[in-house]
Amino acid sequence: MVGTPAVGDCPADAAAKPRRAHLNLYVQVLLAIVIGGLLGLAYPDIGAGLKPLGDAFIRLVTMVIAPVIFLTVVTGIAGPRDTGKLGKVALKAFAYFLVFSTLALILGLVVANVVRPGAGLHIDPATLDPAAVAGYAAAGHEQGIPGFLANIIPSTFASAFTEGEILQVLFVSILFGVALAMTGERGLPVLRFLNDLAGPVFQLVHLVMKAAPIGAFGAFAFTVGRYGLDSIVSLAALVATFYLTSILFVVGVLGAVAWLNGFSILRLIAYLREELLLVLGTSSSEAALPSLIEKMERAGCPKAVVGLVVPTGYSFNLDGTNIYMTLAALFIAQATGVDLPLRDQLALLLVAMVSSKGAAGVTGAGFITLAATLSVVPAVPVAGMALILGVDRFMSECRALTNFIGNAVATIVVSRWEGALDKAQLAASLRPSRNPVAPDGRT
Template sequence: MYVAAIIIDETGRAPAGATPLYRHLYVQVLAAILLGVIIGHLWPATGEALRPLGDGFIKLVKMIIAPVIFITLVTGIAGMTELRSVGRVAGKAFAYFLFFSTLALIVGLIVANTVQPGAGMNIDPATLDAGAVTGYVEKAKHSGLVDFVMSAIPTTLVSALTGDSLLQVLLVSILFGISLSMVGEPAAPVRDLFERVGLVIFRLVAILMRAAPVGAFGAMAFTIGKYGVGSLANLAGLLATFYLTSAIFVVVVLGIAARLAGFSIFKLIRYLRAELLLVLGTSSSESALPSLMEKMERAGCAKSVVGLVVPTGYSFNLDGTNIYMTLAALFIAQACNVDLSLGQQVALLLVAMISSKGAAGVTGAGFVTLAATLSIVPSVPVAGMALILGIDRFMSECRSLTNFIGNAVATVVVARWDNALDRDRLRLALDGGAPSPLAAPPVEQDMD
């Protein structure tokens, strides 16, 4: 028996026995996204009606996120020879998160001052519909530091695994993993059981991911059907600036970090192309979280590092969200003719650094965090958020993509930093030698 490889010969034809291109999930997801755009544009009402397909798929993935994190983190920590290794990895991860999150805020600030996408709009804040953003402002009131810390503590040990808070899952997983490690040999059967359960969980992930094209189709059809391609025209400058800034941050800033760690950012993006298309189609980086964890392990990152860095990164390493925050805040100020001094801009940046952590794990975190920041900085009218509410869905896609790539880079960098990276496996994976967990089932044939 052998598994057919994905190889294209010099004539451009797939050799006999190779998996056809259309069976690869990234191709299916891309086709689904394009079909969703067409349906949403030509038949908007139909596109809006397809929203349950996207929402249903995201709910399916969220259903499995807590078990994936719990199993990965518990078995990873339990397998560590020294418990202080957990603190060392966590310390390095948070040092990385703090540096690059702050850098993303600064990049957004510099670009907003250079390009000035909101200049010349001359908007009177009194004419804006403040009621449109009231809900986000109310959420922001409950995203302070104290609320953030308290929300990370579950009601019971089990409720963390049945709720929707990644932070609660992280807390329980770390404590349980440490306890398992401290018990030692008597807990070996439990550790072995969790490792076997992990095999079943990741097989379940592979099964759920086969529905990814359906989810991406429904989500994209809804987005285009509800908001329309034409809604992008009025604020095209801000959208273009945000997408370009995010692209530069990924290619230049994260690219340098990747190069220093010994790998290519472009090869990493190619390796994660199926997940990135899924994130693009659903506007949610959570939809690809289980697959990211599996692929980072396949690429040679230690399970303990993957279990710590990826879930915490989803709450604390939001590069795309941070770029969006400073860029959007200054866009609103410029559009409303609010002249911010350098000191006020620095204060805005400092507030954003804190509020971006306080709103971690909140649904619609990007917009909620922006509301929290503007509520604390009275110079910029909160009502100005109504200017970008219509295109926030399109900006959300870019935020999610940038956040996702940032967390993938962080995982490899921290693993390399902690000497927990198998460089040969990483090289093999990025060069196309490791199968994707999102790929279609391999074709097996009998050898003669």
């Protein structure tokens, strides 16, 4: 990983020879999103038929996620040969996740009560079609806490890498990293091999990312072609409220956290612009997970912290999903004329705090998690989710973006709490119009 160029960064001679704009991944993905959206509007059937392009790209990224997490975590733990720090990092990370996930839930609850986007719709719950959301409700019911905790442990060592479960890969990686560190001198050849293997694996990530514009084009064309922008109009208040609340959380809450920890949230967003556009195009924060791991290391965060915080945050630090859950739940209640007293709203908040943990960073996970929450709060009809089914895809993009930014901030903050953040490297990486300096001193 050390010495490999970050996804979207310029090569070493870029300072002397500026890179052409059309070769920049940021520009390519942006153009792909625009063209895909226009195609979906003009030819909805063709746009909807391009879904396999987006799906294929997500599968390509999923293919490399497991080895990236495994190599990052194992070499990060076994490299310093200090397993005692692992528990401290985990405690600090989970403390951060708990605080800010709860803040996101509370913010969604407060905004929903102030703005009341569902008030005045007067929807009769008897007229709703529960079959439209039956599949999501069933999936949400299966996502109970006991089942979630049991699912962290894979059935076999190899199955952790074949079933696409991030937490299973993380669990196996931590155990293997600790075991390798405890092996002592005999484990050094294995550690050297894994460090050497990281180079070609991240080159594979770079190759996969070259297909990002194609994936973003297909995914966005499908979204617009399949659902159409007209579906937003009837629920414009909800969509606008959610986007504005998410912006408020990122700029206000995460911006304050960033300022207190010595960096700018806006510069961090600019640093991650290629990944954010990819997340926007595919509606999945998982699509940019390998790139986030690499860029956080290049921004001065230690490998051990990045390897633990980023994958764990994808299941436990979903700020955008949390905002969506309380906001959408109260919207359904307001739209169906259900008056939720403060006691029931607090119960909803507590349930959401638990059910939101373990939601994956993939498209549709937020909707399933909402179903899991409503299924244990009988006052709000689960069938009311049919009201927002048509615009959920458009809100999933904002969920994924907020989740992604939240995990990037968490990684830097936990690194600083550990006293392991390279502040000079962070400043160089976030400095505008400058190429970030790699940990080995290369540009």
